[in-house]
């Protein structure tokens with residue numbers, strides 16, 4: 301969805317990257333010899349029941365990753381062909397956005413069969429091979445379970461709409477209108493217009509939070525719950541390691557269908573905005589998710605990740621369940637909504653998650669297939685997006701909690717938004733143009749090399765245009781460049797996996813600094829200091845403010861220099877070091 305890139309003017313003029321005296325031959329400091337002595341660590345963690353706490357999860361949008369059969373859209377074989385890239389990056393699990401059969405109105409989020417693979421992407425044998433090839437490389441596969449709605453082409457909905465007495469009628473939410481031609485209430489769809497569609501076959505309206513082609517399932521019907529839990533079991537039995545649960549906050553609606561209060565401002569589609577108090581975050585979803593957790597717990601090591609949009613800490617806490625018995629990993633997505641980098645804003649939000657009252661495990665994401673790419677959101681005009689990409693990468697990978705990394709972020713890929721409505725693929729972009737340009741820009745093909753179509757395929761026009769910077773921003777060329785964003789990510793993930801501090805606590809330091817976000821990662825086996833200059837100005841941090849007695853060794857730095865008792869940081873500079881703490885914990 302659209303995010304405005306905030307213009308921040310730079311007081312420092314053109315950016316000069318500070319050549320680091322502390323760098324290793326790969327251009328980044330990374331003296332992990334010590335950690336490399338224990339290669340067993342990571343393998344053990346990967347197989348433990350709580351492997352996901354030590355994991356880096358990588359999100360793949362299958363249409364856009366790699367097109368092995370050269371038909372313009374990506375596929376499962378394409379992903380298999382590139383597993384070695386993920387292994388070299390250090391990824392532990394991939395989350396595939398929906399690859400089930402689908403009319404593709406919402407590019408897979410309209411599922412017409414939950415237990416198969418869309419022929420555009422391959423078949424079940426390809427998926428099994430992806431699981432097996434992933435396993436060989438220590439990479440687990442997580443699927444995207446679209447729980448709130450199906451496609452209108454799903455057999456359940458086709459039966460449901462066929463007659464008021466169909467056994468599947470109650471699988472969806474059907475109601476009479478308020479009066480002739482009037483929907484049952486004022487709810488609007490997240491994708492614009494009324495959330496109800498009239499169906500002349502039975503003269504009733506059905507509810508859809510998203511497109512009309514995505515009718516909402518009726519989770520108050522136990523048969524729906526059973527059907528979806530059976531789907532989950534079926535995939536667990538097939539070796540799938542978990543699910544990212546789509547749009548969980550919309551699973552339930554007010555049974556009395558009360559109108560939502562309207563707000564004075566308009567949405568991107570020209571309707572008054574609403575406070576969605578009667579069709580979002582209904583408390584009943586928690587009991588249903590806790591029952592899904594009980595199903596999941598029958599399969600050791602399986603994990604539930606939530607697409608959980610929560611602006612208040614309490615709402616996030618609720619998704620863990622009162623006894624940590626609901627979602628393992630409700631994603632904290634608030635950081636994706638921050639319009640600009642701001643140390644104070646990020647600090648307070650991260651602390652709210654860190655201090656959640658049930659001790660739930662944090663899960664962070666900074667970009668995904670619905671959000672402008674992070675480097676795009678946060679790079680002020682005239683400054684280097686690679687520097688910003690490295691900064692946000694350092695944040696995501698060094699926080700406690702599991703990072704969910706969107707494909708292409710490891711290259712510093714930028715949005716490539718359509719400039720003409722006739723080029724838009726994402727329906728909301730066509731409906732909302734020009735206020736809402738849709739999500740095409742963050743879904744462009746992965747950039748593998750400098751050949752035609754960035755190596756995404758063999759020359760057929762890709763479903764979305766390749767980013768204009770592909771000749772230099774691609775896996776092949778970044779691999780060869782010691783200072784690339786890709787090598788930075790590889791070094792970061794290696795450090796996270798190998799250095800014991802990164803299995804430790806998060807301790808906020810340098811707390812009054814509006815520009816530099818600082819924290820320690822503290823374990824009994826070592827402490828690391830992370831300083832992130834979130835501003836386009838130079839900055840200086842005293843080690844005393846960072847609760848550091850001495851810097852033992854600088855592990856990774858970009859645009860940062862350690863002097864006697866200070867660290868100096870260039871705009872968007874990053875400093876990560878092994879340290880001794882000044883105060884006892």
Ligand code: NOJ
Nearest residue numbers: 406409510546547669670
């Ligand atoms: C959230 C998904 O991330 C988005 O891509 C999709 O359009 C909606 N849910 C509806 O399924």
